[in-house]
Amino acid sequence: MSERQDNVIQFKPKRKNIAVAVIVVLLIIFIVILFTGFHIDTMKVTGNKYYSDEQIKEYVLADGYIDNTILLMFRNKIHSNDNIPFIAKLDIEYVNAHEISVTVYEKVMAGCVEYMNEYVYFDQDGYVLEISQRKLEDAPCITGMNFSSMELHEKLPIEDKTRFKMILKLTQLINKYDLKIDSIRFTSEGEILMGYQSIKIELGDGSNLEEQLIDLNKILDGLEGKKGTLDMKDFDTSSGKASFKEDKDTK
DSSP: OHHHHHHHHHHHHHHHHHHHHHHHHHHHHHHHHHHHSOOOOEEEEESOSSSOHHHHHHHHTOSSOOOOHHHHHHHHHHSOOOOOTTEEEEEEEEEETTEEEEEEEEOOOOEEEEETTEEEEEOTTSBEEEEESOOOTTSOEEESOOOSOOOTTSBOOOSOHHHHHHHHHHHHHHHHTTOOOOEEEEOTTSOEEEEETTEEEEEETSTTHHHHHTTHHHHHHHTTTOOEEEEEEEEETTTTEEEEEEOGGGO
16 A cells, blocks of 8 residues: 555656646747747838828837837736827737737828927817927917917917917918918917918908908918918908909019
């Protein structure tokens, strides 16, 4: 009886060693496959407007380059790229062993104001999204206002509530009708002056913005290449015509 027990005791360590060896071998195989079979060959980027594909790729691979589709995907799930200017979110998805896709969700910019030699970008509700030295081409910049302070994620500190509502309505309509406006300025008389290429657009006190802007793209298309002032203060909605005075030095 004791001899049988001794034999059992002798076999147990051998079986344990074999099991450990198998686990180690499998682990080594798994690591080899993971690091050699999933290197990144392709990264497809969609949804980006303010950044090029190459810039997005640089952001994704920042903070320690990982040439592995699975590891990179999981790293970015845990450590998201939340501090990229003008970007709300990056979604990184596994496509196959050598390809990942990156979907970019950019912040919706309504416009910007200048403050302390920087550009303050805000959304359609007037909340500050970004403060940057970079000027975005398709975000109309509003001038003619002064600010004592500016806080990220807070509303624009405009004391004149009527002016604040006017700015929001104007930028919302610009986005609604997809107008390519370069600049917006409030004059000392409180009138609105917009800029598009070499054309100044006079809107008056802003009491008729919807009617003035609804056909503005069509009017500007007819003035392509010209330089002068488009008077929309007394715009006739029935005829759809506005007064344009071309600069003399262009003739």
